[in-house]
Amino acid sequence: MITEYNKIGLIFQANAHYDWMHYYAAPMTAVEFPDFIRVYFTTRGKIDEQGFFRTYICFLDCDKKDPTKILYLHNQPVLEVGTAGTFDEHGTMIADVIEHNGKYYMYYIGWQRSGTAPYINTIGLAMSDNGKDFTKVSAGPIIGLNRSVPYGLGNLSVIVDNGVFRMWYTHYKPWIKTPIGYRPHYDIRHAYSADGIDWQFDEESVIPANENEAIATPCTRKINGTYHMWYSYRPSVDATGKSGAYMIGYAVSEDGKLWKRADDVVTLKLSESGWDSEMICAPDVLELDGVTYMFYCGNMYGRDGFGYSIIK
Secondary structure (H helix, E strand, O other): OOOOEEEEEEEEOOOOOOOOOOEOOOOEEEEEEOOEEEEEEEEEOOOOOOOOOOEEEEEEEEOOOOOOOEEEEOOOOOOOOOOOOOOOOOEEEEEEEEEEOOEEEEEEEEEEEOOOOOEEEEEEEEEEOOOOOOEEOOOOOOEOOOOOOOOOEEEEEEEEEOOEEEEEEEEEOOOEEEOOEEEOOEEEEEEEEOOOOOOEEOOOOOOOOOOOOEEEEEEEEEEOOEEEEEEEEEOOOOOOHHHHOOEEEEEEEOOOOOEEEOHHHOOOOOOOOOOOOOOOEEEEEEEEOOEEEEEEEOHHHHOOOEEEEEEO
16 A cells, blocks of 8 residues: 655645636646646636636646646636536536547536536536647537436546546535535546546445545556555535545555545645645646656645645
């Protein structure tokens, strides 16, 4: 098992760079390019007069040896939000980006506001030849609400495993009504595909969970024939304060379906102060030149930005 985590520091915090990049930088996913690491991330625009905001996907390039050195910050959203009535009319959020056969597949979350539960999330796909200019494959989601996914999907992780696309995704469970409104909770489930577009779903949770526990944002990697997964988890529907905030968990599997949790081996903990002193969440792992980086988001689901640690 992987047990040593060396926390390095903050990489980026959105701070009113643009009206559409006003705050938040999460979730995110990192991809190796020849001369840099490209981190795709989600940001939020300014809150309007009605108290609403939209989310957008952007990216930055950072140094391979020292990811805290930002080489380039893109100055416009990668994708436009959808037109009225479409699944991503209120925002797009990054889920995962993979390179396969010379193409970049960007899996993203599209969301719409709802009249009861706060929002509905489903999954879109955009494609690119260069990892910069992406085109949506359809105006509708590639994974919408269906018999296997009645409440929605959140962040996910995709790998191509022996020619098969495999996905581990955040599966929304029934919303929980509380005095402050409906609250989400989730588990993690598995799906597979021949082409990365049309998916078949397994019906059961793959990560054991306690009652009302929320487990989300999986990142799966296959290393030396063994599957490793990092994810966010919180103990209950109450996400307030340090005791209820997300932490990063870890599990291992021989087949990618039956997982053994080992959260206690994650030595990455909250800092005493600063951007990750209240929450650490949404991990993304990248192996690069013999070094394994784990990028992760900080306080308030990434309101205070994202940084990284080195795993040994």
